[in-house]
Amino acid sequence: MPDLVEPLLASDPAAREKLLLEADQADLHAAITALGHRHDPAAAAVLALVDQVVADRVLRKAARKELHRLRSSGIAAPAVASVAPAPAAQAEPIVAVTEAWATDVDPTGSRALWLLGERPLGGAWFAALLLNDLKGVVELSLVDTTRKRFLRELGERRRDQGNWVELPGDYAWRLVREAVDISHEQGTALPNRYRSLREVFGEAPAPPERALVYDTVSPVEVSFNPELIEESRLLVREPELAGWYVPIPPELRERALAVARGTTSALLVPGQTPDLQALHLLSAAAQEALTPTLRRALQRRLEETAYIFVRTDRVAAARRAVAAATTLRDTHRDVETQPFLRVLIESGLARALRNEAIGGRPAPEVLLELIEGAVQQARESNRPIESRPSGLILPR
Numbered sequence: 194m195p196d197l198v199e200p201l202l203a204s205d206p207a208a209r210e211k212l213l214l215e216a217d218q219a220d221l222h223a224a225i226t227a228l229g230h231r232h233d234p235a236a237a238a239v240l241a242l243v244d245q246v247v248a249d250r251v252l253r254k255a256a257r258k259e260l261h262r263l264r265s266s267g268i269a270a271p272a273v274a275s276v277a278p279a280p281a282a283q284a285e286p287i288v289a290v291t292e293a294w295a296t297d298v299d300p301t302g303s304r305a306l307w308l309l310g311e312r313p314l315g316g317a318w319f320a321a322l323l324l325n326d327l328k329g330v331v332e333l334s335l336v337d338t339t340r341k342r343f344l345r346e347l348g349e350r351r352r353d354q355g356n357w358v359e360l361p362g363d364y365a366w367r368l369v370r371e372a373v374d375i376s377h378e379q380g381t382a383l384p385n386r387y388r389s390l391r392e393v394f395g396e397a398p399a400p401p402e403r404a405l406v407y408d409t410v411s412p413v414e415v416s417f418n419p420e421l422i423e424e425s426r427l428l429v430r431e432p433e434l435a436g437w438y439v440p441i442p443p444e445l446r447e448r449a450l451a452v453a454r455g456t457t458s459a460l461l462v463p464g465q466t467p468d469l470q471a472l473h474l475l476s477a478a479a480q481e482a483l484t485p486t487l488r489r490a491l492q493r494r495l496e497e498t499a500y501i502f503v504r505t506d507r508v509a510a511a512r513r514a515v516a517a518a519t520t521l522r523d524t525h526r527d528v529e530t531q532p533f534l535r536v537l538i539e540s541g542l543a544r545a546l547r548n549e550a551i552g553g554r555p556a557p558e559v560l561l562e563l564i565e566g567a568v569q570q571a572r573e574s575n576r577p578i579e580s581r582p583s584g585l586i587l588p589r
Contacts, residue, residue, distance in 0.1 A: 197212070197216060197220050197221065197223075197224040198224045198227050198228060198231075200212055201213070201224065201228070201239045202228075202231075202233070202235045202236065202239065206242065209239060209242055210242065210246050213242065213243060213246055213247055214246065214247070218249060218252065221243075221247070221252055222251075222252060222255060225240065225243060225252065225255045225256050225259055226255070226259065228240055228259060229258070229259025229260070229262045229263060230262075232263070232266060232268055233268070234268060236263065236268070237260060237263045237264075237268050240256045240257075240259050240260040240263070241256075241260060241382055242382075243256035244256045244257055244260070244382050244385075245382040245383065245385060246385060247385065248385055253385070285395075286391075286392070286393060286394050286395030287310070287312070287318065287392070287393045287394075288310030288311065288312055288317070288318055288393060288394065289310060289362065289366075289394070289395075290308045290309070290310055290362035290363070290365055290366045290394060291309055291310055291311045291317075291362055292308075292309040292311075292340075292343075292359070292362065293306065293307065293308050293309070293359065293360040293361070293362050293364075293365030293366075294306075294307045294347060294357050294358065294359055294360065295307070295357065295358055295360055295365065295368075295497075296354060296355050296356065296357055296358075297355050297356045297358075297433040297498060297501055298326070298433070298494045298497060298498055299436070300435075300436035300437050300438060301325065301327075302325050302326040302327050302328075302490055302494060303323055303324065303325045303326075303331065304323075304324055304497070305321065305322070305323055305324075305350075305354075306321075306322045306323075306324055306365060306368060306369070307319070307320070307321050307322075307343075307347065308320040308322070308362075308365060308366070308369075308394065309340065309343050310393065310394055311340055315339075316337065316338070316339055317337075317338055317339055317340050317343060318335065318336075318337060318338070318393045318394070319335070319336050319337075319338045319342075319343050320333065320334070320335045320390055320393070320394065321333070321334045321335075322369065322372075324368065324369070324372040325372070325375075326375070326490035326493050326494055327375070327379075327486065327487070327490050328375065328376070328379060328381060329372045329373060329374070329375035329376025329377070329378075329379060329381060329383075330369070330372045330373055330376050330383055330384055330387065331384075332384060333383075333384040333386045333387060333390060334386065335386050335389050335390050335393065355433075356432075356433060356501055356505065358500065358501050358504045358505075359504075360405070361405070363397075364401055364405060366394065366395075366397045367397040367399065367400050367401045368400070368401065369390075369394075369396075369397065370396060370397035370398070370399060370400050371400035371401065371493075373387075373396070374400060404493070404496035404497065404499070404500065405500045405503075406496055406497075406499040406500040406502075406503055406511055406514070406515060407496075407515075409503045409508070409511065410499065410503070410508070410511050410512050410515045412515060412519050414512060414515070414516075415515065415516045415519045418512075418516075421512050421513055421515075421516035422516045422517070422519075422520055422530075422531070422532065423532055424513050424516070425513045425514070425516050425517040425520075425531075425532055425533035426532035426533050426535070426536050427513060428510065428513050428514060428517065428533055429533075429536055429540075431498075431502070431507070431510055433498050433501060433502075434498065437494075437537055437540065438537050438538075438540035438541040438543075438544055439478070439482050439483060439487070439491075439534075439537045439538045439540070439541040440482060440487075440541055441478055441482055441538075441541040441542055441544070441545045442481050442482055444481075445474070445477065445478055445481060445482075445542075445545070446545045446546070448474060448477070449474055449478075449542050449545060449546055449560060450546055450549055450556060452467070452470045452471055452474050452560065452563070453546065453549075453551055453556050453559045453560040453563065454551055455467045455470055456551070456559055456563055457551060457552050467563055467567075468563070468566065468567035468570060468571075469567070471560075471563045471564045471566075471567040472529070472564075472567050472568070472571065474542075474564070475528060475529065475535070475538065475539075475564055475567075475568070476527075476528060478538050478541070478542060479528035479534070479538055482538065482541065483528075483534070483538075485524075488521055488524070491518075491521055491534075491537070492518045492521040492522060495514045495515075495517050495518040495521070496514070496515070496518050498514055499511040499514035499515050499518070502514060513533075516533075517531070517533035517534070520533075520534065521534065529568050529571065529572075535568070539561050539564060539565075542557070542560060542561070542564075543557035543560070543561060544557075546560060
């Protein structure tokens with residue numbers, strides 16, 4: 194075991210990869226365990242590389258477990274630099290994407306993407322990916338198959354799993370690049386098979402320049418039809434958006450519960466009425482939960498879902514989705530003027546309080562009723578709402 198651990202720690206990334214690929218599985222498993230007890234950033238780097246290049250799933254899972262152990266001890270795992278050849282040195286791809294299909298996006302931001310590339314002399318390559326708009330490329334498989342088998346399996350999945358929509362091959366290819374870039378931004382390793390995928394299909398030069406929905410629905414429509422922004426809250430009725438929410442930081446949970454409990458208190462502190470506290474909570478949740486990364490992910494999630502609406506003859510829903518995506522681009526826009534985003538934040542708050550009750554009623558029901566009433570009252574009041582630098586929404 195020491196004969197493998199020490200060389201791994203001392204080697205550069207290219208030499209490490211060679212050692213990992215040539216190592217006996219039993220020896221490598223023992224080395225992984227030993228590395229998880231070495232409080233050394235180099236050990237974390239080796240474990241991250243195992244997860245990137247080793248084919249055996251059991252070994253990759255063991256490496257992730259030990260890497261988590263190091264992170265819990267304060268040992269940061271550096272992003273694993275790819276040791277693959279630079280794009281300029283790549284060979285020509287074997288096939289181009291000739292057919293592509295994707296599912297809708299689930300509440301976590303994940304969707305399946307299937308690519309087919311047919312060879313001129315028969316046969317085809319089939320890649321099945323799981324892409325996440327916050328994490329990048331999560332899973333990947335690549336098989337040598339035929340178009341007939343691909344279509345048979347696609348038909349089975351379309352019967353059993355949500356909405357599937359056909360995408361232009363080049364656009365789908367660029368969606369993969371978009372996910373790869375997200376993986377790099379987050380410092381997460383790409384799946385072990387990604388290099389094989391790149392050898393087969395090549396790598397797109399850049400993510401999509403613009404979403405497909407904009408070929409049908411122009412963002413300019415939102416400027417001339419501001420009612421679309423208000424109607425965007427109706428999007429949650431569409432089955433593709435079931436369960437969407439903005440995750441709420443744990444530290445806001447107790448505050449949300451206190452605000453909901455305030456509705457049963459007989460003592461009202463001046464300037465701290467339940468309505469004002471509800472508005473303050475809504476603003477704090479937007480500022481703390483809606484990070485730039487999440488804001489961009491939600492925008493892209495809406496754009497991709499809007500295209501599904503277009504392809505399934507729901508253009509009105511597509512326009513509302515475009516309106517919601519447009520408001521997400523405006524980082525200075527207050528949450529109370531973004532009905533769709535407010536619904537997602539309220540959903541996150543409701544999830545945080547789902548096991549609580551107040552006065553015999555579910556706490557989420559009490560809180561959401563309070564927030565909606567407070568927002569409606571503020572809108573109807575002659576006193577406009579302003580957002581102070583503190584993040585609190587106060588009446589003028």
